[in-house]
Amino acid sequence: MKTLNAADRKRNAIGNIILFCLLVAVLFVIDGTSKSYDMIVKVLEKGCVYAVVVVSMNLLNGFTGLFSLGQAGFMLIGAYVYSIFSIDDASRAMVYGFSGEPLVNFRLPIIVAILLAGVCASVFAFLIGLPVLKLKSDYLAIATLGFAEILRTIIQWDKLGRLTNGSFPISNLGTFKDALSDTPFKKASFVIPFFIIAFVCIGVIALLIRSTYGRAFKAIRDDEIAAEAMGINLAHHKMLSFVVSSFFAGIGGALYAVYIGSTNAAPFTSALTYEILLIVVIGGIGSITGSVLASFLYIASQEWWLRGLDSGKFLGISSPVFRNGFRLVVFSVIIMIFVLFFRRGIMGDHEFSSLRIVRAVKGLFRGKGKRKKEEKAGDAE
Numbered sequence: 001m002k003t004l005n006a007a008d009r010k011r012n013a014i015g016n017i018i019l020f021c022l023l024v025a026v027l028f029v030i031d032g033t034s035k036s037y038d039m040i041v042k043v044l045e046k047g048c049v050y051a052v053v054v055v056s057m058n059l060l061n062g063f064t065g066l067f068s069l070g071q072a073g074f075m076l077i078g079a080y081v082y083s084i085f086s087i088d089d090a091s092r093a094m095v096y097g098f099s100g101e102p103l104v105n106f107r108l109p110i111i112v113a114i115l116l117a118g119v120c121a122s123v124f125a126f127l128i129g130l131p132v133l134k135l136k137s138d139y140l141a142i143a144t145l146g147f148a149e150i151l152r153t154i155i156q157w158d159k160l161g162r163l164t165n166g167s168f169p170i171s172n173l174g175t176f177k178d179a180l181s182d183t184p185f186k187k188a189s190f191v192i193p194f195f196i197i198a199f200v201c202i203g204v205i206a207l208l209i210r211s212t213y214g215r216a217f218k219a220i221r222d223d224e225i226a227a228e229a230m231g232i233n234l235a236h237h238k239m240l241s242f243v244v245s246s247f248f249a250g251i252g253g254a255l256y257a258v259y260i261g262s263t264n265a266a267p268f269t270s271a272l273t274y275e276i277l278l279i280v281v282i283g284g285i286g287s288i289t290g291s292v293l294a295s296f297l298y299i300a301s302q303e304w305w306l307r308g309l310d311s312g313k314f315l316g317i318s319s320p321v322f323r324n325g326f327r328l329v330v331f332s333v334i335i336m337i338f339v340l341f342f343r344r345g346i347m348g349d350h351e352f353s354s355l356r357i358v359r360a361v362k363g364l365f366r367g368k369g370k371r372k373k374e375e376k377a378g379d380a381e
Contacts, residue, residue, distance in 0.1 A: 015358070016352070016353075024195075027044070027191050027192060027195055028192065030044070030191055039303070039304050040304075041190050041191055042303065043296070043299050043300050043303055043304050044191045044194070044195070044296075045190065045191060045194045045259050046259055046299050046303065047295050047296040047299045047300070048191075048194035048195055048197070048198035048255065049194070049198075049252055049255045049256050049259055050252075050276070050279065050295040050298070050299055051198050051202065051291065051292045051295040051296065052197075052198050052201045052202065052248055052249075052251060052252040052255065053071060053075060053248070053249055053252035053253075053276055054276055054279045054280055054283070054291045054292075054294070054295050055201075055202050055205055055248070055288055055291045055292065056071070056201075056205065056244075056245045056246075056247075056248035056249045056252065057071050057245065057249070057276050057277065057280055058280050058283075058285065058286070058287070058288065058291045059205055059208075059209070059217075059241060059244065059245045059248075060241055060242060060245040061277070061280060061285065062221075062280060062285040062286040062287075062349075063209055063214065063217045063218060063221060063241075063286060064217040064218075064220055064221055064237075064238065064241040065217075065220060065221030065222075066133070066140060066238060066241065066242065067137055067138065067140055067141045068140060068141065068144045068242070068245075069141045069142075069144050069145040069148070069270070069273050069274075069277070070128070070144030070145060070147050070148045070246075070273070071148075071245075071249050071272075071273050071276050071277075072148050072152075072268045072269065072270065072272040072273040072276075073144070073147055073148030073149075073151045073152070073268070074121040074124070074125060074148075074245075074246040074249035074250050074253065075121075075249050075250070075252055075253030075256060075268055075272070076148070076151060076152060076155065076253060076265060076268040077117070077120055077121040077124055077151070077250055077253065078117035078118060078120070078121045078249065078250030078251060078252065078253025078254045078256075078257075079117070079253035079254060079256055079257040079263045079268070080155060080164055080170070080253075080257075080263055081113070081116055081117040081120045081121075081250070081254070082113045082114055082116075082117040082173070082253070082254035082257050082258070082263075083170040083173055083257050083262075083263040084104050084163065084164070084170065085104060085106075085107065085108040085112075085113040085116060086107060086108065086110060086113045086173050086174035086257075087107065087170065087172055087173060087174075088107070088172045088173075088174070089106075089107055091171075091172035092105065092172075094172075095165065095170055095171055095172055096161075096162070096165055098161075098165075098166075098168055099158075099161030099162055099165050099166050099168065100161060100162050101162060102162055102163075103162045103163045104163070107174070109179070110174045110175075110176065110178070110179040110258075111179075113174070113254065114197070114251055114254040114255070114258075115251075117250045117251060117253060117254035118247040118248065118250040118251040118254070119247070119250075120250060121246045121247060121249060121250025121251075121253070122243045122244070122246050122247035122250065124151075124246070125242050125243045125245075125246030125247075126239065126242075126243050128144075128147055129238075129239050129242045129243065130239075132144060132147070133235070133238050133239060133242060145270055145273065148268070148270065148273065149269075149270060152265045152268055152269070155265050156265050167264075167265075168264070169262045169263060169264035170262060170263045170264070171261065171262035171263075172262075173257060173258065173261060173262060173263070174258075175258060175261070176190075176193040176194075176258065177190075179193075194255060194258075194259075197251070197255060198255075201248050201251055201252075202288065202292065204248075205244070205248065205288065206288050208244065209288070213237065213240065216232045216237045217237060217241055219232055220232065220234060220237060220238065253268075278298075278335065278339075279291065279294045279295055279298050280294075281339065281345055282294040282297075282298065282335070282338060282339070282342075282345055282346060283295070283345050283346050283347060284344060284345030284346055284347035284348045284349060284350070285344075285345065285349065286348075286349035287345065287346075287347035287348060287349055287350060287351060288351060289347060289351045289352035290345055290346050290347030290348070290350075290351075290352075293346055293347070293352070294345070294346055297346075301331060301334070302331055306327045306330060306331055307327060308322065309322050309326045309327035309330055310322070310323065310324050310325070310326060310327045
């Protein structure tokens with residue numbers, strides 16, 4: 001694919017901004033007219049959560065070449081840190097009723113709690129990264145996967161019940177609706193806050209990738225020996241990528257807790273990490289916009305478009321085959337076909353370009369016009 005020149009980049013940026021403004025306008029309409037339980041709201045909220053985590057994993061696996069499978073563990077840290085510091089004060093004693101007097105007896109503002117969740121996840125990542133980042137390939141994957149599973153077990157330990165509530169869920173968490181209730185934005189309390197946080201997080205990752213650090217990450221991914229020969233500090237840049245990725249995975253975990261409304265360790269299994277890795281592959285390893293697009297398509301397909309396959313009726317067709325569990329079978333087959341025939345994913349290692357889309361559409365119409373002229377010339381002969 002040809003590189004855009006300066007004038008084309010300017011036109012492409014303008015086109016992207018226009019599309020972004022249209023997207024924001026649509027989200028405001030959805031936010032103002034939909035209820036919190038509407039399916040489109042749930043898909044957009046969960047899609048924003050997954051987009052943050054998937055892009056953070058792509059930073060590590062796709063741009064730095066570190067095969068880590070600990071993303072669910074860092075999400076778990078973020079979810080629990082957010083939950084502990086955002087419980088409604090009036091409900092705290094009830095939530096910890098089976099675990100004793102809670103160690104934390106105060107509540108932080110929702111944004112502060114989300115940032116703290118990311119910081120705690122990055123601190124754990126730094127401590128874990130000191131030994132495990134010396135490993136390579138499959139060994140690194142096994143070590144990070146093991147960390148996530150060990151952490152999930154420790155968090156449910158009864159001895160930590162006064163902090164994590166043991167095996168019991170932490171509920172009555174702070175929501176964006178509560179945080180915006182006394183502001184002019186109180187009506188925009190569903191999709192918009194998720195979108196803003198996701199946009200900022202993904203934007204920061206994109207800026208990092210475009211910086212000198214990002215170029216160093218790509219050099220390490222392509223050839224560690226050559227990167228080291230160029231003077232790149234491998235240990236420093238690997239640790240930076242690992243910590244930054246974990247920070248945003250922690251924020252994703254906090255957003256997941258906001259989305260669900262409660263937190264327990266059950267969802268944060270190795271299966272969640274595999275799901276996130278699958279979305280990275282579907283979107284394209286090394287593509288930020290591919291990861292974002294794949295996240296929303298994956299969630300919409302799983303939670304919305306194929307749901308009729310579990311209810312006995314799909315696309316107006318009734319069949320005894322359409323029963324509970326069939327949706328997951330069909331969804332798995334679709335994913336297998338996609339991975340087999342689109343091995344580079346939706347975007348490959350490229351990013352979204354409105355200008356290229358316009359040119360492709362123009363080329364399509366020009367092709368049709370050219371064929372019509374040839375047909376007319378043939379008829380005349």
